[in-house]
Amino acid sequence: MSDFNWCHGPECHEKHTVDRVRGVKGSKVLRTRKIKITNYNERYWFSYFCSQNCYDNFANKYIQQVIAIAPRTECLETPIEDPKKTTHSHDYSWGRHSYTTTEIKIDETRQT
Ligand SMILES: [Zn+2]
Numbered sequence: 001m002s003d004f005n006w007c008h009g010p011e012c013h014e015k016h017t018v019d020r021v022r023g024v025k026g027s028k029v030l031r032t033r034k035i036k037i038t039n040y041n042e043r044y045w046f047s048y049f050c051s052q053n054c055y056d057n058f059a060n061k062y063i064q065q066v067i068a069i070a071p072r073t074e075c076l077e078t079p080i081e082d083p084k085k086t087t088h089s090h091d092y093s094w095g096r097h098s099y100t101t102t103e104i105k106i107d108e109t110r111q112t
Contacts (some may be wrong), residue, residue, distance in 0.1 A: 005047055007033040009054020010061050079110035 013020065013032045022031040033050040041047040049055040059066060084105075089098040 002037075004034045004036050007035060007050040007054050008048045009050065009057050011057050012050060012054050079107040081105045081107045 013030050015030070020030045020033060021028055023029045035047055035050055037047050045055055049058065084103045085100055086103065087098055087100050089096055
């Protein structure tokens with residue numbers, strides 16, 4: 001197995017950066033970037049894409065095929081307890097400040 005991947009960005013080899021320039025004088029090319037596989041990136045998308053832009057270009061070009069892997073035809077739901085609202089008040093020299101927080105807790109008794 002090789003220790004690198006070529007960037008999968010469909011337009012990676014068209015970006016005008018000096019690190020992509022390869023070849024001998026008179027027959028220079030812009031080449032797809034190579035990504036070294038490390039312990040840090042091996043299980044993640046950034047071992048296949050040199051940049052967020054290349055990742056986005058790939059996802060936009062192949063979105064229908066990507067979605068076909070695991071289509072979502074129905075919404076998913078996570079059971080929660082009734083949300084609990086709490087009002088917090090603090091007195092400062094310049095006056096009272098209050099704000100409301102809402103606690104959302106997973107309802108473990110309704111987990112599937
Ligand atoms: Zn790239």
